[in-house]
Amino acid sequence: MLRQIHSLPGLIAALLVAVLALTGAILSVQPALEHVAAPSVATDTISVAALAGAAQAQHAEIDKIVKTASGSVLVSYFEGDKAGVDLVDRATGQVIGPHTPSATIRFVTDLHRSLLLGTAGRVAAGLGALAMVILTITGAMMLAARLGGWAALLKPIRGRSRQRWHAQAGRLAMVGLLLTALTGCYLSLTSFELVPDGSTQQSPAASGSGADRAPVGSLAALKAIDLADLRELAFPYAADPTDTYRLTTAAGVTQIDAATGEALSFQPHSAARQIYELIYMLHTGQGLWPLGLLLGLSALAVPVFAVTGAMIWWQRRRFLPRFESNSPASAADTIILVGSEGGSTWGFAKTLHVALTRAGYKAHAASMNALAPSYPKAARMLILTATYGDGTAPANANAFLTRLARHKAKLPVAVLGFGDRCFPKFCRFADDVAAALATKGWPALIETDRIDRQSAQSFALWGEQLGAVLGHKLALAHVAERPRTTALELVKRLDFGSEVQAPTAILTFALPSLPAERTVWRRLFPASLPHFDAGDLVGIVPPGSTVPRYYSLASSSRDGFLEICVRKQPGGLCSGFLNDLPFGGRIDAFIKSNPAFRPNASAAPLILIGAGAGIAPLMGFLRANRPRREAHLYWGGRSPASDFLYRDELASCVADGRLTGLNAVFSRVADGGHVQDRLTDDAQSLSALLRRGAQIMVCGGRDMADGVSLALDAILAQMGLSTAELRASGLYLEDVY
Structure with a gap:
C-alpha cells in the first residue's frame, strides 16, 4: 500500500511539483541576494x-x-x-536610488504561487504542496524500510543507479522538502482564508x-x-x-x-499572525537567508525525483510480462503466484509459465495478493517472490500472509526466493512465506530455494528439481531483457592452472580495431567503452545459448579495457568458450551494475578475501587504490608455480603502497591450506584491523565464502560481533557464486 500511495501522487503531480520546486529554488536565492545588496x-x-x-x-x-x-x-x-x-x-535616511523590483522575479513568483492561472492556479499549487508532503513522508518511510529502520537512514544505499540516485536525493533533501511542503500547504490554506493568518485583526x-x-x-x-x-x-x-x-x-x-x-x-500581534509570520519566514527564507538557500538546494532534488521516479516506474511497467494462454484460476492445475518489487521476478514467472504450458499444464499466473479463497482444479502452487527492504513483502505481496491465514485449501507448494546476498535479510520474505505455509500444513513440493541476483543458472537448476518432481523435463532458459550489447575483441590473455587441473584465464578485451579506411571516422568520432567500475558484472552470451553468464570485472572503463578472470568449468559452455577464445576473437557484452559490491568511502582498512578467479574484482579495487588506503589481501590458489593469478601486478601494488599486505595461501603445497585457514592464523592482526572499522569484501565460490564466514565469526565473537552484524552495517560484503 505504501508503494502505491507514494507512486500515484508522484506520477500524477510530477510536472506540477517540479515546476513549484524549480521556481521555489530560484526564489530561495532572493533573500541572500537582498541581504548582500542591503547597505x-x-x-x-x-x-x-x-x-x-x-x-x-x-x-x-x-x-x-x-x-x-x-x-x-x-x-x-x-x-x-x-x-x-x-x-x-x-544610517542616514538619504536616498540611494530608485527601487525597481525585478520583472523576472515577479514572473517567477506568480508562477510559483498560482502557475499564472489565478485562483485555479493557486488551488493547483496548494495541491502540489500537499502531494509533496505525501511523497516526502511515504518516501522516507519506504527508505527506512529498505535500509532496515529509521536508525539505519545513514547507511550506504545499494541498488541500481537510478534507485540510488532517487533514494540518495531523498535522504539529503527530505527534511528541507517536508518543511517547504508543510509550510506551503499552510500558506495555501491562509490564502483561501481556510486558516486565519491574523491579517484581519x-x-x-x-x-x-x-x-x-x-x-x-x-x-x-x-x-x-x-x-x-x-x-x-x-x-x-x-x-x-x-x-x-x-x-x-x-x-x-x-x-x-x-x-x-x-x-x-x-x-x-495575535497568535495567528505570529504563527503566520514564522511560517512565512520558514517557507521563503525572508529574514533567514541561509535557511532559504538550504531549502532551495532541497528543492533542486525534486527534478531528480521526477526523472528517476519516472524511470523506476517505467522499468517496473516494462518488465511486467503478458502471459499468453494464462488459464483462469478456476480451471488451472498449476498456480503461479508472484511477489515482485522491481518487476524482474515477473520475467522469471513468465519463463516458468511458458515451460509449464509447453509441457501440457494449465498454468495461472497472478500476484501474491491475488490469492483466491480456493482453486478447484489446482494440484500445486508455485510461489516466486522477491524481498523488499528489511525483509518485508513486495508491494504486490503485502496482503498475502493475511489472506493465507484465512485460506482453507492445502496444496503442494514450492517457494522460490529472489534477492541479493549482500543484503543482511537475503530472501527473508520468501522464508517467512515458506514458514507460514508449513505452519498451515501445506506440503512442500520441493525445498525452499533462493536465487541470488537474478541468476539464470540457479533458476535453471531449480527448474530441473521441479521437473524431476513433476515427471517432466523443465528447461527454464530465462533470458532477462538485456541492455544494448557492445562488441569487444580479445587483445590479451594469460593462462594459468592447467598443471593443477584448474585452467584459468585472465582475459583482456578492448573495442575492436577498425579497418584502415575508417580511421579518419574513428579519429573524428572515437568509440568508447560503456561505463563500468571494478566489481560490476559483464554479461556474455556464449554461442549456442540464450542465457547470459556473468563475470566480475577486474577493471573499470577508466582503464580503457575490460578484464575478467575465468576458470574453465567441466562442461561449462561459456567458460569453455572464453578459455578457448583466440586473440582477435570477439564477444557481445553488456554491463550489469553491481553497486552493492564496492569499497566504502571510509579511510579505515580494507580486508579483501578471495580464492581462484574471485580475485578479479579485488584486483580491480587495488588498481584503483590511488589514495593508498590500507588494504590487506587474503587469496587462495592451488600452486604458486601454476595458478598464482596476478602475481607480478600484486607485487607492484605492494611496492607502490596500494596493497599493504599480501597473504597468498595454496592448497597443493607442503604445509598448505585454504584462505580461511590463513584468516584463523592471523586472528590477532585481523582483530586489530576490525577494531579500526575495517571493511571486509569476499569474492569467490560459495563454499569458500561459507568457510571464510565461519572463520571470521570465530574471530569476531571475541569482540562481541558477528559477520551478520557487519553485513547489516555494510562492513561485510560478498560477491559469491
Missing part, C-alpha cells in the same frame, strides 16, 4: 523618527516606510499623480486630535523606536486631519497622533 551598518542606532524626518525632507507626500526582512529600507512616495519607491540608507478605533501636524522627526513615540524594531510606518492621509501614523513592529501595531506624537492605541 550594511554596524547597528541600526538611528530612530524611526530620524529616518522618517530625513525621508520627509526629500519627498513631500510619503505613503509608507518599510524595512524588509533583508534589512533594506524602502520609502513609497507620491509626487503629484506619480508614485515611486526609493531605497534609502539605513482590527486595532481599537483611534483618531488624531486634528491639530496641525508636527514634523515627523519630532514625534516622541517615533523617537522611542529604533530602526532595528521597525517593520512598517504608514503615514497619515494628507486630506484627513484626524488620520494617524500606523507603526508596525515585531510586537504589534501602534497608532500615533500626527500632531502630538502621542501613542493613541497599541494592538499586539
Whole structure:
C-alpha cells in the first residue's frame, strides 16, 4: 500500500511539483541576494523618527516606510499623480536610488504561487504542496524500510543507479522538502482564508486630535523606536486631519497622533499572525537567508525525483510480462503466484509459465495478493517472490500472509526466493512465506530455494528439481531483457592452472580495431567503452545459448579495457568458450551494475578475501587504490608455480603502497591450506584491523565464502560481533557464486 500511495501522487503531480520546486529554488536565492545588496551598518542606532524626518525632507507626500526582512529600507512616495519607491540608507535616511523590483522575479513568483492561472492556479499549487508532503513522508518511510529502520537512514544505499540516485536525493533533501511542503500547504490554506493568518485583526478605533501636524522627526513615540524594531510606518492621509501614523513592529501595531506624537492605541500581534509570520519566514527564507538557500538546494532534488521516479516506474511497467494462454484460476492445475518489487521476478514467472504450458499444464499466473479463497482444479502452487527492504513483502505481496491465514485449501507448494546476498535479510520474505505455509500444513513440493541476483543458472537448476518432481523435463532458459550489447575483441590473455587441473584465464578485451579506411571516422568520432567500475558484472552470451553468464570485472572503463578472470568449468559452455577464445576473437557484452559490491568511502582498512578467479574484482579495487588506503589481501590458489593469478601486478601494488599486505595461501603445497585457514592464523592482526572499522569484501565460490564466514565469526565473537552484524552495517560484503 505504501508503494502505491507514494507512486500515484508522484506520477500524477510530477510536472506540477517540479515546476513549484524549480521556481521555489530560484526564489530561495532572493533573500541572500537582498541581504548582500542591503547597505550594511554596524547597528541600526538611528530612530524611526530620524529616518522618517530625513525621508520627509526629500519627498513631500510619503505613503509608507518599510524595512524588509533583508534589512533594506524602502520609502513609497507620491509626487503629484506619480508614485515611486526609493531605497534609502539605513544610517542616514538619504536616498540611494530608485527601487525597481525585478520583472523576472515577479514572473517567477506568480508562477510559483498560482502557475499564472489565478485562483485555479493557486488551488493547483496548494495541491502540489500537499502531494509533496505525501511523497516526502511515504518516501522516507519506504527508505527506512529498505535500509532496515529509521536508525539505519545513514547507511550506504545499494541498488541500481537510478534507485540510488532517487533514494540518495531523498535522504539529503527530505527534511528541507517536508518543511517547504508543510509550510506551503499552510500558506495555501491562509490564502483561501481556510486558516486565519491574523491579517484581519482590527486595532481599537483611534483618531488624531486634528491639530496641525508636527514634523515627523519630532514625534516622541517615533523617537522611542529604533530602526532595528521597525517593520512598517504608514503615514497619515494628507486630506484627513484626524488620520494617524500606523507603526508596525515585531510586537504589534501602534497608532500615533500626527500632531502630538502621542501613542493613541497599541494592538499586539495575535497568535495567528505570529504563527503566520514564522511560517512565512520558514517557507521563503525572508529574514533567514541561509535557511532559504538550504531549502532551495532541497528543492533542486525534486527534478531528480521526477526523472528517476519516472524511470523506476517505467522499468517496473516494462518488465511486467503478458502471459499468453494464462488459464483462469478456476480451471488451472498449476498456480503461479508472484511477489515482485522491481518487476524482474515477473520475467522469471513468465519463463516458468511458458515451460509449464509447453509441457501440457494449465498454468495461472497472478500476484501474491491475488490469492483466491480456493482453486478447484489446482494440484500445486508455485510461489516466486522477491524481498523488499528489511525483509518485508513486495508491494504486490503485502496482503498475502493475511489472506493465507484465512485460506482453507492445502496444496503442494514450492517457494522460490529472489534477492541479493549482500543484503543482511537475503530472501527473508520468501522464508517467512515458506514458514507460514508449513505452519498451515501445506506440503512442500520441493525445498525452499533462493536465487541470488537474478541468476539464470540457479533458476535453471531449480527448474530441473521441479521437473524431476513433476515427471517432466523443465528447461527454464530465462533470458532477462538485456541492455544494448557492445562488441569487444580479445587483445590479451594469460593462462594459468592447467598443471593443477584448474585452467584459468585472465582475459583482456578492448573495442575492436577498425579497418584502415575508417580511421579518419574513428579519429573524428572515437568509440568508447560503456561505463563500468571494478566489481560490476559483464554479461556474455556464449554461442549456442540464450542465457547470459556473468563475470566480475577486474577493471573499470577508466582503464580503457575490460578484464575478467575465468576458470574453465567441466562442461561449462561459456567458460569453455572464453578459455578457448583466440586473440582477435570477439564477444557481445553488456554491463550489469553491481553497486552493492564496492569499497566504502571510509579511510579505515580494507580486508579483501578471495580464492581462484574471485580475485578479479579485488584486483580491480587495488588498481584503483590511488589514495593508498590500507588494504590487506587474503587469496587462495592451488600452486604458486601454476595458478598464482596476478602475481607480478600484486607485487607492484605492494611496492607502490596500494596493497599493504599480501597473504597468498595454496592448497597443493607442503604445509598448505585454504584462505580461511590463513584468516584463523592471523586472528590477532585481523582483530586489530576490525577494531579500526575495517571493511571486509569476499569474492569467490560459495563454499569458500561459507568457510571464510565461519572463520571470521570465530574471530569476531571475541569482540562481541558477528559477520551478520557487519553485513547489516555494510562492513561485510560478498560477491559469491
